[in-house]
Amino acid sequence: xxxxIKGNKNYVGSIIQINNLIQLExxxxxxxxxxxxxxxxxxKDVKIGDVGIYFPTETALSNxxxxxxxxxxxxxxxxxxxxxxxxxxxxxxxxxxxxxxxSDGFFMPMHSLxxxxxxxxxxxKYVASASIPxxxxxxxxxxxxxxxxYIIKSKTQGxxxxxxxxxxxxxxxxxxxxxxxxRFHIDTAQLAKNMLMINPDDIISITEKVHGTSAIASYIxxxxxxxxKDKLAKLLGAKVNEFExxxxxxxxxxxxxxYLYEDKLTHFYSEDIWKTGMDELKPxxxxxxxxxxxxxxYLSEGKxxxxxxxxxxxxxxxxxxxxxxxxTNESGVAFEWSMKQVQDWCKQNGLKAVxxxxxxxxxxxxxxxxxxxxxENFLSKLQEKYLEKKCTMCRNSVPAEGVCxxxxxxxxxxxxxxxxxxxxxxxxxxxxGNENIEDSQEIDTV
Numbered sequence: 001x002x003x004x005i006k007g008n009k010n011y012v013g014s015i016i017q018i019n020n021l022i023q024l025e026x027x028x029x030x031x032x033x034x035x036x037x038x039x040x041x042x043x044k045d046v047k048i049g050d051v052g053i054y055f056p057t058e059t060a061l062s063n064x065x066x067x068x069x070x071x072x073x074x075x076x077x078x079x080x081x082x083x084x085x086x087x088x089x090x091x092x093x094x095x096x097x098x099x100x101x102x103s104d105g106f107f108m109p110m111h112s113l114x115x116x117x118x119x120x121x122x123x124x125k126y127v128a129s130a131s132i133p134x135x136x137x138x139x140x141x142x143x144x145x146x147x148x149x150y151i152i153k154s155k156t157q158g159x160x161x162x163x164x165x166x167x168x169x170x171x172x173x174x175x176x177x178x179x180x181x182x183r184f185h186i187d188t189a190q191l192a193k194n195m196l197m198i199n200p201d202d203i204i205s206i207t208e209k210v211h212g213t214s215a216i217a218s219y220i221x222x223x224x225x226x227x228x229k230d231k232l233a234k235l236l237g238a239k240v241n242e243f244e245x246x247x248x249x250x251x252x253x254x255x256x257x258x259y260l261y262e263d264k265l266t267h268f269y270s271e272d273i274w275k276t277g278m279d280e281l282k283p284x285x286x287x288x289x290x291x292x293x294x295x296x297x298y299l300s301e302g303k304x305x306x307x308x309x310x311x312x313x314x315x316x317x318x319x320x321x322x323x324x325x326x327x328t329n330e331s332g333v334a335f336e337w338s339m340k341q342v343q344d345w346c347k348q349n350g351l352k353a354v355x356x357x358x359x360x361x362x363x364x365x366x367x368x369x370x371x372x373x374x375x376e377n378f379l380s381k382l383q384e385k386y387l388e389k390k391c392t393m394c395r396n397s398v399p400a401e402g403v404c405x406x407x408x409x410x411x412x413x414x415x416x417x418x419x420x421x422x423x424x425x426x427x428x429x430x431x432x433g434n435e436n437i438e439d440s441q442e443i444d445t446v
Contacts, residue, residue, distance in 0.1 A: 003138035011059040011149035015136040037192035041103035060091040060150040092150040095423040173259040180332035191415035200363035200370040203408040205339035208355040212296035214252035222246040249278035292324035308396040387419035
């Protein structure tokens with residue numbers, strides 16, 4: 001069998017083994033288990049040692065998986081029309097409370113995969129010859145999608161979807177981006193699934209996870225658009241400068257000014273908040289620098305960037321919080337600034353960095369035995385100290401999202417730890433159909 005991750009690695013199925021059970025008072029049919037630091041409601045039939053699949057909150061399961069396992073609330077969508085589950089048509093896993101107990105994710109036994117016709121034969125052969133390794137992550141099996149990140153379909157104009165819009169982009173354009181120089185920020189993985197990557201003697205930083213829209217501002221070496229004279233000179237063997245420094249601005253996944261169009265807009269939004277951020281950073285950004293930051297607050301017309309998370313901004317105003325800086329030379333080699341350097345540079349230039357909670361050796365944060373169960377105890381202490389709190393940066397009463405833990409090394413290694421309060425809030429926002437400016441950028445194809 002071929003297990004693959006084709007989408008966002010934070011919204012995948014994980015093969016796990018149940019190693020703890022928590023009995024819930026007054027509940028005869030359900031119990032709880034801690035999986036990757038999350039409390040998950042599971043069936044009373046599940047026993048210690050059972051192997052199954054864990055799917056995180058805000059993952060959407062495939063229609064085929066839900067239907068064959070009779071998990072839809074609407075019986076007509078299920079293979080067995082006499083059985084009913086609790087999934088709505090949007091197929092998403094919600095953070096919720098059942099009888100007052102938290103459930104943060106969804107667990108299914110292994111045989112739920114064996115019931116899918118397209119992979120049934122391969123599954124049975126695979127299990128007969130070898131066990132599926134614990135820790136295997138996937139969103140596709142044998143090419144079939146099992147799960148994906150849930151995204152609310154945009155109600156407003158985003159990427160060009162109409163034939164007229166797409167046709168309008170088929171104009172002469174010049175790509176000024178050098179792929180070896182510009183880099184998007186990495187997908188920040190879940191800390192609970194990666195605790196073994198951290199050792200007591202590692203220098204780490206812990207920063208507030210700010211809930212806005214990600215942005216990137218660069219002043220880097222780009223392709224230079226050659227004139228006809230340049231092209232002729234190059235053809236005749238003369239040395240022509242093919243590169244020049246230019247500003248690049250981007251959302252989390254979409255570069256806003258990669259192409260030079262002939263009298264054509266390069267974005268389809270009422271406001272390019274990412275260009276605004278770039279313009280505000282231009283006086284500070286030096287050659288070869290790339291700044292990764294979060295924009296919070298409001299768009300200029302008064303719409304909030306993320307739900308009710310105002311971060312102290314007045315209506316129509318926004319703020320920027322820097323969380324990463326790199327310097328990339330002309331050969332494409334990137335130097336990673338430490339979080340301490342990021343904080344100091346922002347302070348020196350009157351800019352805001354994400355709030356820093358801790359910087360130092362991991363073993364010095366808590367008084368823990370480093371020889372016995374250090375990883376699980378360290379995670380538990382992190383959750384206790386930093387999660388399930390109100391956001392003190394916002395005037396509105398909203399939960400703090402959580403924190404990011406970064407290992408201070410030459411290569412970027414950073415993980416996120418989110419609170420259940422935040423995920424429950426996020427679930428309510430999605431239930432209401434509120435658009436997410438961050439997620440809309442993931443499906444933008446401009």
